[in-house]
Amino acid sequence: MKMEFDIASGDFKKAGRASSQIKKVLKQLQVDPKIIKRIVVAIYEAEVNIVAHSFGGKLTAHINGNSIEVTLTDNGPGIKDIEQAMQEGFSTASKEVRDMGFGAGMGLPNIRKNTDELNVTSEWGVGTTVWFRNQF
Amino acid sequence: MQTVIKEEVEMKVSDLVEKFGLKVFSGEDGLDREVTGGYVSDLLSDVMGNAGEGDVWITLQTHQNVMAIASLKDLAAVILVKDREPEEDTLEHSNDESIPILGTNRQTFEIAGKLYNVLNQ
Numbered sequence: 559m560k561m562e563f564d565i566a567s568g569d570f571k572k573a574g575r576a577s578s579q580i581k582k583v584l585k586q587l588q589v590d591p592k593i594i595k596r597i598v599v600a601i602y603e604a605e606v607n608i609v610a611h612s613f614g615g616k617l618t619a620h621i622n623g624n625s626i627e628v629t630l631t632d633n634g635p636g637i638k639d640i641e642q643a644m645q646e647g648f649s650t651a652s653k654e655v656r657d658m659g660f661g662a663g664m665g666l667p668n669i670r671k672n673t674d675e676l677n678v679t680s681e682w683g684v685g686t687t688v689w690f691r692n693q694f
Numbered sequence: 695m696q697t698v699i700k701e702e703v704e705m706k707v708s709d710l711v712e713k714f715g716l717k718v719f720s721g722e723d724g725l726d727r728e729v730t731g732g733y734v735s736d737l738l739s740d741v742m743g744n745a746g747e748g749d750v751w752i753t754l755q756t757h758q759n760v761m762a763i764a765s766l767k768d769l770a771a772v773i774l775v776k777d778r779e780p781e782e783d784t785l786e787h788s789n790d791e792s793i794p795i796l797g798t799n800r801q802t803f804e805i806a807g808k809l810y811n812v813l814n815q
Contacts, residue, residue: 571783574762581766598766599742606738659755664739671743 559583559621565605565630567614570658576617577601583621589694596672597626597692603665604630604688610655612686623694630688637680644670644678705729705813707771707794710750714798714808716773720785721794727770732809734802738763745769752806756780761787761795769793773809775802 561583563576577598584594601617608615608630615632637643644666651661670676673690680686708725711718718725730748735741736755745751747768753760756778764772765787771794774780780788780795788795798805 571758573759574766577766578762595747595767602742602762602766603739658757658759659736659738659753660759662737662739664737664743668739668743 561619561621563605563617565608565615565617565632567612568609570606570609570660573606573609574602576605576619580619580621580626584626587621593692593694597628600669600672600690600692601628603668604628604690606660607665607688608632610651610660615685625691625693627691628689630686632685632687634683634685636682636684637678637686638682640678640680703815707750707796710771710809710812711794711796713812714800714805717797719774719780719788719795719797721771721788721792723789724771724792724794727793729770729813732806732813733769734806742767750809752802752809754778754802756784758783758787760784761791761793764788764793765791771796773798773805775800775805 580601581594581598612632613634617630620627642648646667647663649661649663655661674692676690678688707727707729728748729750731746733745733749734752736753738759741751741763745767748770750771750773751769752773754775760772761784773796775798777799
């Protein structure tokens, strides 16, 4: 099964839409609730990252009998230093975003903690791709 | 050998409303949700990463993303502190998900202390 979502830059109201719909599907498929909990955290954080930091992008989820694979691609600006971005507490978020309670530098660390496999690639001036997979 | 059986008393959201005199803003259909714990934070990723199912979340954030997180994490309810009021779309989301948004005039330290005591009786 394939699910696709467009994610607009700055549209915080819709952040959580993809994670919410994917959660429903995984529940219907009777995936272990503990695994659903983990993947939902990862997807939500990845959605928020696109809303808060990019010019917009999309999320594609592939669900089969024994795993879910999620790919998020955005239209830039890209991450200058991925290693730094993965550090807990590091953030480039604006004051407005921080005032909402986002931008604490916990997004990518939360994704890493809640996925079995994670790959982040980025080119400054081009865009970022985040890919992760969890086994059922 | 002695076996001590601790009787678990189920705590519902409606019990907290009654005990603490909380205002119910929305999500009335969820007042019978069971409360199993609490979490206090205004950082959304902290809640996303660490809150547990059945927790009551105490916060001063009032925007719609609060409900997105409450729903994704299967929280029992949200308590807004210091007379803060939820935004309109936050209310709608709360009603859709049947997760109550509650309010108190107390500040976080006080209401968290009360909740902690009640849950650890």
